[in-house]
Amino acid sequence: MIQGDNSVVGISAAPDLDAQLMLRVKEGDDESFRLLLEKYRNPVIHFAYRMVQDRAISEELAQEVFLRVYRSRQTYEPTARFTTWLFRIATHLALNWLRDGRKERGQQRLDDDRDGEMPAREVADRLPSMEQRMVYQVRLQEVRDAIALLPDKQRAAVLMHKYEEMEYAQIASVLECSESAVKSLLFRAYESLRARLAHMVTGVER
Amino acid sequence: MNCPFRSEDASSDFSLLLDYTAGRLDSQRTAMLDRHMDNCADCAALRVEQAAVWDTLDAWEPMPASIDFNRRLWQRIGAMESAPWYERLAESMRMAHWKPAFTLAGATLIIAAGFMLDHPGGRVPVTGGSSTAGVSVTEAEQVEQTLEDLQLLHQFDSATADVSNVSKQM
Numbered sequence: 213m214i215q216g217d218n219s220v221v222g223i224s225a226a227p228d229l230d231a232q233l234m235l236r237v238k239e240g241d242d243e244s245f246r247l248l249l250e251k252y253r254n255p256v257i258h259f260a261y262r263m264v265q266d267r268a269i270s271e272e273l274a275q276e277v278f279l280r281v282y283r284s285r286q287t288y289e290p291t292a293r294f295t296t297w298l299f300r301i302a303t304h305l306a307l308n309w310l311r312d313g314r315k316e317r318g319q320q321r322l323d324d325d326r327d328g329e330m331p332a333r334e335v336a337d338r339l340p341s342m343e344q345r346m347v348y349q350v351r352l353q354e355v356r357d358a359i360a361l362l363p364d365k366q367r368a369a370v371l372m373h374k375y376e377e378m379e380y381a382q383i384a385s386v387l388e389c390s391e392s393a394v395k396s397l398l399f400r401a402y403e404s405l406r407a408r409l410a411h412m413v414t415g416v417e418r
Numbered sequence: 419m420n421c422p423f424r425s426e427d428a429s430s431d432f433s434l435l436l437d438y439t440a441g442r443l444d445s446q447r448t449a450m451l452d453r454h455m456d457n458c459a460d461c462a463a464l465r466v467e468q469a470a471v472w473d474t475l476d477a478w479e480p481m482p483a484s485i486d487f488n489r490r491l492w493q494r495i496g497a498m499e500s501a502p503w504y505e506r507l508a509e510s511m512r513m514a515h516w517k518p519a520f521t522l523a524g525a526t527l528i529i530a531a532g533f534m535l536d537h538p539g540g541r542v543p544v545t546g547g548s549s550t551a552g553v554s555v556t557e558a559e560q561v562e563q564t565l566e567d568l569q570l571l572h573q574f575d576s577a578t579a580d581v582s583n584v585s586k587q588m
Contacts, residue, residue, distance in 0.1 A: 249491070253483050261480045271484060275491050282495055348477070355478045373436075374475055380433060395433045402436070405471050412474055 230294035237285045245285075249278055252295075255376060256302050262371050263306040265360055273309060277302045292385055299376070300386045303368050310364050351412060358408040366401035369394055421458050435461065439468045 230251070236244035256277050261270035280301050359367060365387060372378045372386060380398075384391045437443045438451045455462045484490075498506070 249488065253487060257483050257487075258480045262478070267481070270480075271487060274483070275487070275494065278491055279494055279498065283498065351474070351477055355474055359475075359478075374472065377440075377442075398436065399432045402432075402468060402471065405475075406467050409471055409474050410467070412470075 228290070228293050231290035234281075234285070234288055234294055235290065237282070238288050245282060248281070248294075252298060253278075256298065258375065259299065259302055259371055260306055262359060262375070263303075263364075263367060264309055265356060269309065273302070273305045276305055293382060295376075295378070296382050296385045299372060299378075300388075303372075303386055307364055307368065354409065354412060358405055361408065362401050362404060366397050366404075369397040370401045370405070373398055421454075421461060435465065436468065439465050439472070 230248060233244040233248050237248070253274065257270055257274040260273040260277075261267060264270055264273065277298065281298065359370070362370065368387065369383055372383045373380075378386070380391045380394050384394045387394065387397075434443075434447075435451070438448060441448075443451070455465060
């Protein structure tokens, strides 16, 4: 049996300079807040977008995240990594939005909103032909659908693991559950994704 | 051979495979899994599938933030900072997860209102024991009123006595 994973090399293993910046914000240094905003604006928006799949809502959620960070500056204590705290706020807001609005909205927005991805011009720059562009759009839609079909917590876990490259312990801290629960969430989520995206995967022989 | 990824705790072992596929393991563990992959067709296939899923997920690139994102945020921060103290207090209470407290307070009020409607006049029913045990709110108010009346009478008596003394002296 292969045991343990404490030798995992993660990008978040670096010293938490962000927490130090946040402590400066606590002392009234708005410039440090600007630095944090520049660094984490896109990751937070992208995380929120992938959670709710609506550009306007994801920006609104991201605004609320940073507003809460700023508002909480005076009581901030670096008891956890800054990113853990930041993504805990983002995750709670996104999960609450999904929970509160799902009954009313259904999946309407997921089907309607198509403005959150790369603009067509950028796609065209990378893909030389119309056919490849269409393939890209179909592929993208399938990825979106596969992610959207995951239960909310599984989706949050996958997004933090895949796109934010967070460690299991950090994801557990964000989701306020155990590390083994996170591993279980990821196991089931990737299992579902492999099944749903299997037809897009070429050259795999089982 | 016995595959470690086919154990009861598959999710725990799968996480190691995930880290391996993502290149997040140290060289020693990577080499160990490399050797395992050479001998386990199932794990090798799973590794390829997982890598392909990640490649597929990489295709999803959201757009960057709106140009005026920061401006809007600082506007909201400015508005928040200049808001009256009671609004800021209300907001921090909202942020501090006071919802359960409000719910509890609301439930208490409803129960209290229901209790009062059920027992109009403030009388508490006595289900046994002597009748004097059930002193009602009305009775307490009557006692208070009587004490006030007595105090007034006492003041009136004193004032009358003062007036008679003055008359006698004149």
